[in-house]
Amino acid sequence: MRIKLTIAYDGAPYKGWQYQPGMVTVQETIEEALSAVAKQRLSIYASGRTDTGVHANGQVAHFDAPEALTLPPERWAAALNTKLPPFIRIMASAQVAEDFHSRFSAVSKTYQYRVITREVMHPHYHGRAWHMPRGLDLAILQQVMEAYQGEHDFRHFSALRGNETEETSYVRHITEACYDQQEDGVVIRYSGNGFLYKMVRILTGVAVQAAQGRMELSQLHAMLSDVEGEYNTAKFCAPAGGLTLQEVRYPTE
Amino acid sequence: MRIKLTIAYDGAPYKGWQYQPGMVTVQETIEEALSAVAKQRLSIYASGRTDTGVHANGQVAHFDAPEALTLPPERWAAALNTKLPPFIRIMASAQVAEDFHSRFSAVSKTYQYRVITREVMHPHYHGRAWHMPRGLDLAILQQVMEAYQGEHDFRHFSALRGNETEETSYVRHITEACYDQQEDGVVIRYSGNGFLYKMVRILTGVAVQAAQGRMELSQLHAMLSDVEGEYNTAKFCAPAGGLTLQEVRYPTE
Numbered sequence: 001m002r003i004k005l006t007i008a009y010d011g012a013p014y015k016g017w018q019y020q021p022g023m024v025t026v027q028e029t030i031e032e033a034l035s036a037v038a039k040q041r042l043s044i045y046a047s048g049r050t051d052t053g054v055h056a057n058g059q060v061a062h063f064d065a066p067e068a069l070t071l072p073p074e075r076w077a078a079a080l081n082t083k084l085p086p087f088i089r090i091m092a093s094a095q096v097a098e099d100f101h102s103r104f105s106a107v108s109k110t111y112q113y114r115v116i117t118r119e120v121m122h123p124h125y126h127g128r129a130w131h132m133p134r135g136l137d138l139a140i141l142q143q144v145m146e147a148y149q150g151e152h153d154f155r156h157f158s159a160l161r162g163n164e165t166e167e168t169s170y171v172r173h174i175t176e177a178c179y180d181q182q183e184d185g186v187v188i189r190y191s192g193n194g195f196l197y198k199m200v201r202i203l204t205g206v207a208v209q210a211a212q213g214r215m216e217l218s219q220l221h222a223m224l225s226d227v228e229g230e231y232n233t234a235k236f237c238a239p240a241g242g243l244t245l246q247e248v249r250y251p252t253e
Numbered sequence: 254m255r256i257k258l259t260i261a262y263d264g265a266p267y268k269g270w271q272y273q274p275g276m277v278t279v280q281e282t283i284e285e286a287l288s289a290v291a292k293q294r295l296s297i298y299a300s301g302r303t304d305t306g307v308h309a310n311g312q313v314a315h316f317d318a319p320e321a322l323t324l325p326p327e328r329w330a331a332a333l334n335t336k337l338p339p340f341i342r343i344m345a346s347a348q349v350a351e352d353f354h355s356r357f358s359a360v361s362k363t364y365q366y367r368v369i370t371r372e373v374m375h376p377h378y379h380g381r382a383w384h385m386p387r388g389l390d391l392a393i394l395q396q397v398m399e400a401y402q403g404e405h406d407f408r409h410f411s412a413l414r415g416n417e418t419e420e421t422s423y424v425r426h427i428t429e430a431c432y433d434q435q436e437d438g439v440v441i442r443y444s445g446n447g448f449l450y451k452m453v454r455i456l457t458g459v460a461v462q463a464a465q466g467r468m469e470l471s472q473l474h475a476m477l478s479d480v481e482g483e484y485n486t487a488k489f490c491a492p493a494g495g496l497t498l499q500e501v502r503y504p505t506e
Contacts, residue, residue, distance in 0.1 A: 008375050008376055008377075009376055010376040010377065010379070055377075057375070077373065078372075078373075081373060086374075086376060086379040086380075087376045087379060088376060089373050089374065089375060089376050090373070091373050091375075092373075119331075120330065120331075120334060120342050120343070120344050120345075121339075121342065122261050122310070122342060122344075123261055123262055123263040123339060123340045123341060123342050124261070124263065124308075126263070126339040126340060127339075128377075
């Protein structure tokens with residue numbers, strides 16, 4: 001029986017989602033809890049990796065529960081939570097079709113990125129926000145958000161993973177890019193059909209550069225359209241702690 | 254020159270506010286930063302202690318800056334923050350009258366206490382809330398809040414510190430006791446002219462007992478009026494992590 005897990009985690013204590021030998025990762029920690037409940041080694045598959053320090057409110061993963069286990073699907077959440085550290089919580093568990101795949105069935109994802117602009121950052125946000133104590137021009141930020149929306153080749157807004165070759169396509173469709181002004185900063189929200197490696201952090205870093213008046217909008221437009229150009233965007237990559245994977249959506253929902 | 258500091262801290266990494274030999278406390282950590290900036294040992298005095306694990310958004314403390322130091326009063330915040338860990342931030346610094354005392358000049362304090370009632374507590378609240386996944390009867394909670402308001406002898410809502418004798422008076426005036434219903438629980442807010450040791454946590458524990466239908470309101474009224482009675486309230490003391498010292502008020506403000 002295939003089970004879908006909806007997972008929240010504090011990314012700070014972990015070396016990202018994906019299993020790495022000798023590192024404490026979210027995947028490994030959940031697989032250990034799963035194996036303790038199931039009394040056998042089981043593997044889980046996530047909608048995507050998150051980097052070291054990145055948080056999740058609604059990461060999705062699936063696994064196959066052996067038929068011999070009679071635990072009702074919705075009870076896996078509570079059973080796993082008894083074995084997990086408090087930094088990781090299974091918010092819900094449910095049975096899904098046998099052909100459901102947390103990664104390949106996903107139709108869209110939403111991320112949020114928190115920027116604190118007030119002079120002193122409250123300790124509560126340590127590891128959970130980017131402290132950038134300069135004014136942001138919100139009219140420019142709004143223009144950047146509008147520029148990001150739609151289908152673009154985002155090759156200049158991505159990084160290569162160390163052990164991987166190039167992507168087959170850098171074209172992604174951002175359906176929502178907006179910000180919410182808060183008392184001590186802004187929360188930026190991005191939804192789309194997929195995101196390249198480090199794309200949300202680079203989108204955010206570039207947006208902050210522009211909203212601080214350190215980059216012309218024309219340059220940003222060039223980065224979105226001039227696929228042949230050379231742009232050193234890695235230096236704009238915003239820190240991991242501000243990023244949260246909010247939600248992963250599937251066609252049946 | 255007397256300087257007033259407004260301080261926010263995450264209580265989780267510290268053994269409370271007050272200096273204790275061999276323990277890492279908030280007071281000691283700030284005094285070390287102060288000594289590093291001032292190049293001499295200086296002591297700070299807070300509006301009151303907070304226990305291990307209790308947080309602050311607006312703790313107030315004062316110290317006397319030697320006349321030889323020419324740092325402008327409002328610059329102490331930034332200077333200290335460069336020496337402090339990110340779990341403690343000086344949100345503001347200002348000159349105050351020489352007879353200002355963070356504890357004795359205070360006229361009121363506000364605390365808040367967070368209770369998460371949803372079945373699974375988000376990792377974000379770990380160490381910052383009391384997870385109490387049962388329904389609370391909000392009509393009863395409201396009645397408890399109303400019962401707490403006003404001047405009462407709160408002896409049954411306090412604990413003795415290990416090394417201290419009895420208080421001279423247990424009478425305190427609660428000017429505000431209310432709750433704010435949130436998506437995943439409630440935040441209870443108390444303001445008053447002073448609070449006894451562990452008083453806010455016991456008030457909260459008793460309120461939750463009543464709102465869960467485990468204590469009659471008549472018993473709660475008795476605890477507030479029957480000063481001769483024997484009540485084992487220590488068992489209701491809510492956990493430290495849910496508590497935050499929000500604000501300390503002074504007559505000149």
